[in-house]
Amino acid sequence: MSSRQLGGLVLPGLRAGDTPATTIPATSVSGLSAYHKVHFGIDEYGRPLQVELASRSLLAGGLSRSGKSGFISNGVGHMSQCTDARIILIDGKIVELILWKETADFFVGPDPVLANHVLFTLQEEMNRRYEWLTHRRRRKVVKGDGMDLITVWIDELSVFTTVYGTRDTQERFLSLLMDLVQRGPAAGIVVVAATQRPSAEIVPTRVRDVFSYRVAFRCSTQASSDIILGTGWADLGYDASKIPTNRPGVGYCLAEEGRPFRFRSVYLEDDEIDTLVARSLSIRGPQLAGAA
Ligand SMILES: Nc1ncnc2c1ncn2[C@@H]1O[C@H](COP(=O)(O)OP(=O)(O)O)[C@@H](O)[C@H]1O
Ligand SMILES: [Mg+2]
Numbered sequence: 001m002s003s004r005q006l007g008g009l010v011l012p013g014l015r016a017g018d019t020p021a022t023t024i025p026a027t028s029v030s031g032l033s034a035y036h037k038v039h040f041g042i043d044e045y046g047r048p049l050q051v052e053l054a055s056r057s058l059l060a061g062g063l064s065r066s067g068k069s070g071f072i073s074n075g076v077g078h079m080s081q082c083t084d085a086r087i088i089l090i091d092g093k094i095v096e097l098i099l100w101k102e103t104a105d106f107f108v109g110p111d112p113v114l115a116n117h118v119l120f121t122l123q124e125e126m127n128r129r130y131e132w133l134t135h136r137r138r139r140k141v142v143k144g145d146g147m148d149l150i151t152v153w154i155d156e157l158s159v160f161t162t163v164y165g166t167r168d169t170q171e172r173f174l175s176l177l178m179d180l181v182q183r184g185p186a187a188g189i190v191v192v193a194a195t196q197r198p199s200a201e202i203v204p205t206r207v208r209d210v211f212s213y214r215v216a217f218r219c220s221t222q223a224s225s226d227i228i229l230g231t232g233w234a235d236l237g238y239d240a241s242k243i244p245t246n247r248p249g250v251g252y253c254l255a256e257e258g259r260p261f262r263f264r265s266v267y268l269e270d271d272e273i274d275t276l277v278a279r280s281l282s283i284r285g286p287q288l289a290g291a292a
Pocket of ligand 1: 062063064065066067068069070071248249250264265266267
């Protein structure tokens with residue numbers, strides 16, 4: 001399917017007029033659910049770093065080759081084994097997430113118009129889900145509602161906010177992104193985005209601030225580390241510019257509350273990704289993958 005044939009795009013999940021059953025538990029052949037916590041690595045004490053993605057969006061930042069794409073792959077890997085997950089990949093570099101393409105409902109490369117179209121479609125789906133919730137006097141989608149968790153993985157965010165497209169497409173991308181990050185989690189739509197420098201030009205503060213989870217991989221300066229985690233953490237010792245160069249995948253993770261903690265991300269080699277993709281295809285079947 002060509003990227004331009006997306007007019008008839010129907011994202012899985014709720015469609016207009018659908019009445020999803022309220023109590024269908026998702027069958028998860030692998031034993032994993034998209035609504036389960038996602039294992040991303042281990043902390044300094046060897047405890048697992050497990051993130052509840054179902055209710056929050058995550059922003060990761062760090063220098064080139066600091067481990068951002070590897071981190072994203074771990075999350076996509078989890079979702080690829082779940083029959084109640086939908087995977088949307090938006091990859092400014094194409095090569096980073098391409099190995100997962102067959103598991104995705106959409107794969108968007110550095111094509112700002114297509115990226116905006118996919119985000120807009122997600123926004124419509126989110127609005128339908130909000131209507132569904134409102135009718136039932138509910139405030140959020142939970143596992144067991146029979147609705148897939150839609151996970152949106154954006155690598156090299158800056159490509160869509162500053163590098164490609166016009167000022168208009170970039171602004172549109174940012175406002176769609178902000179709406180999805182803010183209102184998406186309650187509707188079972190979560191965004192995980194990664195960028196080299198989440199400075200104000202690349203990710204305006206108003207957008208950056210709505211991501212509840214922050215992950216800082218190695219940064220060039222204390223100021224960049226603070227941009228990702230929040231002002232003041234570097235002075236307290238949570239400074240990602242102190243992570244050595246030879247430690248890709250080591251970073252600081254901060255949830256909304258609490259303080260950052262240092263962790264090391266799991267790293268999936270290409271052949272391991274191939275195994276997971278093959279397994280995903282056998283569990284979930286091939287997904288509709290639009291490619292830029
Ligand atoms: N958790 C990790 N453990 C070990 N090596 C890693 C880890 N994460 C990344 N690497 C190594 O670092 C390289 C760059 O990682 P990558 O995730 O592509 O960085 P980025 O997306 O930040 O540019 C990878 O090709 C891999 O060799
Ligand atoms: Mg990368």
